[in-house]
Amino acid sequence: MADARTVLEGLLEKADIRIGGGRPGDLIVHNDRVYARILRQGSLGLGESYMDGWWDSDAIDETIAKILRAELQKHVQFNWATIWPVVKAFLFNLQSSSRARIVGEQHYDIGNDLYAKMLDKRMVYTCGYWKAADNLDDAQEAKLDLICRKVGLKAGDRVLDIGCGWGSFLKYAAERYGVSGVGITVSQEQAKLARENCKGLPIEIRVQDYRSVNEKFDHLVSIGMFEHVGYKNYRAYFEMARRCLKDDGLFLLHSIGGNRSVHDADPWINRYIFPNGMLPSIAQVGKAIQTLFVMEDWHNFGPYYDKTLMAWHKNFEKAWPELREKYDDRFYRMWRYYLLICAGTFRARHAELWQIVLSPTGVPGGYASIR
DSSP states (O other), rough: OOOOHHHHHHHHHTTOBBTTTTTTOOOEEOOOOOHHHHHHHHHHHHHHHHHSSEEEETHHHHHHHHHHHHGGGGSSOOOOHHHHHHHHHHHOOOTTTTTHHHIIIIIIIIIHHHHHSSTTTOOOOSOOOOOOOSHHHHHHHHHHHHHHHHHTOTTTOOEEEEEEEHHHHHHHHHHHHEEEEEESSSSSHHHHHHHHHHTTSOOOOOOOOGGOOOOOEEEEEEEEEETTGGGGHHHHHHHHHHHHHHEEEEEEEEEEEESOOOSSOOHHHHTTTTTOOOOOOOOHHHHHHHOEEEEEEEETTTTTHHHHHHHHHHHHHHHHHTTTTSSSSSHHHHHHHOOOOOOOOHTTTTTEEOOOOOOOSSOTTTTOOOO
16 A cells, blocks of 8 residues: 555645645645645645644645645545534534624634734725725725625615624725615624724624614625525525615625535634635525525626735735734744635635625616626
8 A cells, every 4th residue: 555645646746736846836844744644634634734834835825726726635535524524514503693703703803903914904804806906905995895886875875784894894885975884793803993993983883693683774785704604594694684675775795605515614714714614605695595685796706815815915924023922833824824725715716706786676677787
């Protein structure tokens, strides 16, 4: 039987990745136990062994893009470490109202200082719109304005932002379009800073689960929150949206999406970055909106997330000498790995970014798509 290194080298050859090679995306191995660990644990073993310093790559983003394009994950054996998250997702509602704040506490509450250094000046933690932009600040402002125009915001409108982050969208919409609004989040730290950012504007920031909202708004937006809802709750999510949206209003859903229907998340991402997260598919969204909404527009600009993540990574690396006073070196490897593998995932087109415009009964005369 071939040893673990030989087997892994054979697999990586299918993706044009070499161990000890000098090209972007090649692996530099520091601990020979890494071969068996990756073969045994798949993506979880790959990520944890990187965090442990067992291997490096000059371009992790390209390493992951090559692995995904070659579909090497299909060749890694299943074991309890990879199967258990799937079993849990079937047996339990991992995104129930009692568990919804876990991601807020583990991911969004880790430190506003980190996000302030990594993100753009408005602290927008979602994909930018790079169609006519050449820097992160402009790409994020273009995305915020795109959303405002897609739902047709006008002065006096009242807007609900489901998963409002640090209040960036509502602040922009209030300043540029004269709206008022409510933003909800499950993160105490996000809410605290969002209230500061939106001070003096007609905006209310709440720490609240989406399921408990029951009031009418002219328009709804949800920007990068649907990934935390979970397939067992998709219908309840859209029922809440329909309940809260006026009959002549529009709902814009901005979400990462997957190319196939799944019921769990990547094991490493689930454990270290976004607990209980899950990427929806076109089929899952379509099923969940039946009889509730008319789909007016579906816009995919997934490749822009590659550029956004690489910009975040550049900012993170630049700020690390200052951030390391609070965060240790293991966190550094974890966080840069997270940003770069996500960039590689979008580069390989294994994930997409959707903006979906929904109306309760259909826009009279038809909806004019805005790009």
